[in-house]
Amino acid sequence: MKNTMKKPVNIPVSKLRPFEGHPFKVKDDEEMNTLIESVQTQGILSPLIVRPIENTDEYEVISGHRRLHAAVKAGITEVPAFIYALDRDSAAIAVVDSNLHREHILPSEKAFAYKMKLDAMSRQGFRSDLTSDQVGRKLETADIIAQQSDDSKTQVRRYIRLTNLIPELLEFMDEGKMALSVGVELSFLDEQSQYDVLEQCEQNDCTPSYSQAFRMHKADREGLLTKAVIQDIMCEEKANQKETIKVSAERLRAVLPKEMDSQKTEDFIIRACKHYRKYLRNRDRER
Numbered sequence: 001m002k003n004t005m006k007k008p009v010n011i012p013v014s015k016l017r018p019f020e021g022h023p024f025k026v027k028d029d030e031e032m033n034t035l036i037e038s039v040q041t042q043g044i045l046s047p048l049i050v051r052p053i054e055n056t057d058e059y060e061v062i063s064g065h066r067r068l069h070a071a072v073k074a075g076i077t078e079v080p081a082f083i084y085a086l087d088r089d090s091a092a093i094a095v096v097d098s099n100l101h102r103e104h105i106l107p108s109e110k111a112f113a114y115k116m117k118l119d120a121m122s123r124q125g126f127r128s129d130l131t132s133d134q135v136g137r138k139l140e141t142a143d144i145i146a147q148q149s150d151d152s153k154t155q156v157r158r159y160i161r162l163t164n165l166i167p168e169l170l171e172f173m174d175e176g177k178m179a180l181s182v183g184v185e186l187s188f189l190d191e192q193s194q195y196d197v198l199e200q201c202e203q204n205d206c207t208p209s210y211s212q213a214f215r216m217h218k219a220d221r222e223g224l225l226t227k228a229v230i231q232d233i234m235c236e237e238k239a240n241q242k243e244t245i246k247v248s249a250e251r252l253r254a255v256l257p258k259e260m261d262s263q264k265t266e267d268f269i270i271r272a273c274k275h276y277r278k279y280l281r282n283r284d285r286e287r
């Protein structure tokens with residue numbers, strides 16, 4: 001990146017614009033409140049990185065969207081920034097690279113970040129046959145992205161697949177309710193089928209297991225996936241949805257015979273419960 005200013009300059013916040021289409025969310029959460037307090041007491045310690053917007057006197061933020069938001073919340077009217085002369089695609093790549101190091105990145109953020117970088121590199125005319133690694137292997141675009149991130153080429157591709165999910169299923173992933181592998185399988189379904197899956201999630205208060213998602217994807221490939229098939233698969237009870245009751249081992253050891261394996265322990269508890277329930281029924285009849 002070519003810096004048009006060797007030192008940061010103060011730019012009015014009214015002249016700064018978020019990078020159009022950037023995938024990183026700026027939330028008013030506890031971390032933001034901490035950042036606002038820091039900005040109020042110490043100012044912006046790390047200058048933003050911006051680029052001039054063509055044919056205007058305004059700038060697009062490449063790095064520092066959260067700092068800019070905090071500054072606005074803190075009532076600061078100017079922020080320090082380095083100005084770099086970048087075209088749109090080079091800026092998009094820089095936006096992704098400058099944000100992927102963040103400690104907390106949502107699956108949806110990483111998915112659309114990788115997709116934005118992939119698209120920008122493609123528009124730049126990137127040719128995989130002109131790029132090789134240190135041992136001479138020809139590289140694909142996903143290889144380059146992987147080398148510049150903490151994810152493997154396979155993981156990069158899997159994250160990019162998530163951009164085919166409907167927003168509601170992506171939110172399940174961001175909330176930790178659905179695994180990456182599940183999201184990848186569902187991403188191959190068309191939009192209507194995904195909404196049919198979402199409907200079953202809401203009705204059954206659950207999300208698909210990997211096995212369920214895999215079977216729906218398989219049925220879709222075979223042309224057999226219908227709303228009824230989705231309902232049948234999603235209505236299955238998963239092991240992690242079965243109600244369980246936990247009792248500490250210490251409490252059990254106090255009342256159970258010694259040297260019982262897990263199966264004998266379970267049988268003993270069931271028989272004891274049945275005996276106690278029978279006792280309660282007899283007691284109630286005698287009252």
